[in-house]
Amino acid sequence: xxFTALHRHLGDPPGPLTDDMIERAIAQExxxxxxxxxxxxxxxxxxxxxxxxxxxxxxxxxxxxGTLVFGVTEAHKAASGRRxxxxxxxxxxxxxxxxxxxxxxxxxxxxxVVQIGDPGNQCVVVVxxxxxxxxxxxxxxxxxxxxxxNDADTVWMKERQIEAMYRAxxxxxxxxxxxxxxxxxxxxxxxxxxxxxxxxxxxxPRLPSKLPNRPDQAVARMAFEEAGKxxxxxxxxxxxxxxxxxxxxxxRPGLRRWTARPMIDGDSQRWxxxxxxxxxxxxxxxxxxxxxxxxxxxEHNDDHVLESRDVEVAIADFMGLIREASDRLGLGEYExxxxxxxxxxxxxxxxxxxxxxxxxxxxxxxxxxxxxVEVTVRADTDSRDFHQQVHDIALDCVNQGGIxxxxxxxxxxx
Numbered sequence: 001x002x003f004t005a006l007h008r009h010l011g012d013p014p015g016p017l018t019d020d021m022i023e024r025a026i027a028q029e030x031x032x033x034x035x036x037x038x039x040x041x042x043x044x045x046x047x048x049x050x051x052x053x054x055x056x057x058x059x060x061x062x063x064x065x066g067t068l069v070f071g072v073t074e075a076h077k078a079a080s081g082r083r084x085x086x087x088x089x090x091x092x093x094x095x096x097x098x099x100x101x102x103x104x105x106x107x108x109x110x111x112x113v114v115q116i117g118d119p120g121n122q123c124v125v126v127v128x129x130x131x132x133x134x135x136x137x138x139x140x141x142x143x144x145x146x147x148x149x150n151d152a153d154t155v156w157m158k159e160r161q162i163e164a165m166y167r168a169x170x171x172x173x174x175x176x177x178x179x180x181x182x183x184x185x186x187x188x189x190x191x192x193x194x195x196x197x198x199x200x201x202x203x204x205p206r207l208p209s210k211l212p213n214r215p216d217q218a219v220a221r222m223a224f225e226e227a228g229k230x231x232x233x234x235x236x237x238x239x240x241x242x243x244x245x246x247x248x249x250x251x252r253p254g255l256r257r258w259t260a261r262p263m264i265d266g267d268s269q270r271w272x273x274x275x276x277x278x279x280x281x282x283x284x285x286x287x288x289x290x291x292x293x294x295x296x297x298x299e300h301n302d303d304h305v306l307e308s309r310d311v312e313v314a315i316a317d318f319m320g321l322i323r324e325a326s327d328r329l330g331l332g333e334y335e336x337x338x339x340x341x342x343x344x345x346x347x348x349x350x351x352x353x354x355x356x357x358x359x360x361x362x363x364x365x366x367x368x369x370x371x372x373v374e375v376t377v378r379a380d381t382d383s384r385d386f387h388q389q390v391h392d393i394a395l396d397c398v399n400q401g402g403i404x405x406x407x408x409x410x411x412x413x414x
Contacts, residue, residue, distance in 0.1 A: 002112065003330055004127050005035040005067040014330070017125050019117045022072065022082070029078040032152035035066030038074040040083050042124060048095045054103035057128050058136040059147035059154045061108050062165070065130035066149065071123035077152045085124050088115040096126060106133045110332045110380055129332050130207050132172045135165040172206075179283075180204050180337050184372070187287040188341045190275050196303035197291030197342035199311060199397075201318040203377065208281040209329035215280065217251060220258035223278050223324050224248035230320030231313075233383075234390045235408045239309050242274035242288035243317040256280040271300060276321065282331045284321040288314055291342060295359065304346040307359060308398045311350065312408045315394040319377075323386060326379030334379050338397055339372030350401030365402035373397055387412035 043051035060066035246260035274288035347366035
């Protein structure tokens with residue numbers, strides 16, 4: 001659910017941007033702030049890169065994110081009336097997004113561009129996400145500068161401010177890596193030493209959620225259910241889904257998280273044990289047995305043998321969790337780490353299938369050690385791009401074991 005500067009200043013809960021919000025802002029003569037700026041008109045389409053738009057976007061990103069509202073006049077920095085922006089065409093929306101990418105360095109992705117109001121009385125709202133990649137710079141010929149908001153004004157950073165922001169960027173990367181490693185260790189520790197090989201997948205948002213309230217059990221329950229549905233977009237039901245083997249209907253509270261426990265009956269079902277958590281800050285984790293899966297009613301793979309199809313299904317479930325947490329908490333980029341844990345007495349093997357759909361071990365590279373896959377995922381992108389990321393992470397995971405192709409996760413349709 002969106003929660004913008006306009007929501008915050010009006011005292012509204014998270015929800016879609018509406019025309020009523022604009023009317024109330026004008027009636028209350030809402031003032032511009034460091035994260036809210038009124039603009040009477042849109043820049044000309046052909047001049048977006050050379051207009052003030054990239055500078056305004058960079059200043060908001062450097063200041064923790066914010067909202068530009070086009071189509072609202074102001075007097076003494078207070079909203080005073082409306083001026084129709086005209087229809088927001090697809091080409092103009094692309095131009096705004098392009099201006100934030102091509103005219104700003106590092107580029108700013110993930111702008112939310114929304115038109116609200118009736119024809120003849122329309123506004124365009126541009127929501128700029130906070131960024132950990134500051135300072136964002138604007139180049140003008142041979143010169144560059146780093147804009148930042150100073151209450152209702154946009155000013156240029158001094159050298160010491162730029163230095164401090166670069167230091168903050170590097171410190172944030174180090175802290176993010178430490179948090180990700182801690183999440184991974186916590187999840188891996190749930191595996192029994194004598195159990196089958198597990199996949200351990202964790203994700204941490206580069207920026208935490210701004211929503212004020214901790215999700216309750218009902219919200220967590222719905223999030224786990226929707227995550228399972230998300231996974232079915234990428235793979236079907238032909239294999240064992242970890243999220244279908246945890247108690248999604250009764251998640252239990254943990255330390256700033258909700259955890260879905262495994263639904264297994266004794267050691268005989270240890271081969272399908274799984275744990276999953278959704279954290280208050282938007283982090284997610286999935287740890288599940290993928291070795292020793294059942295081949296028939298009486299036969300199981302060895303504990304150190306994984307099938308590519310089971311790995312792919314687990315990745316789909318994990319990415320479904322990320323997508324759901326992102327949508328529910330308004331998050332963008334995630335740092336992701338995926339690895340495998342086993343007892344190391346035997347080398348890990350990832351098997352594929354032959355032309356008759358039987359398990360095939362001839363392509364595997366037995367692994368004495370598995371190097372975790374670490375990537376950055378854009379969780380707030382469109383469905384096709386996210387699907388491609390699901391495919392690519394699964395491919396990275398199985399490639400290391402000698403498998404050239406994924407089998408159950410298809411390439412997204414063009």
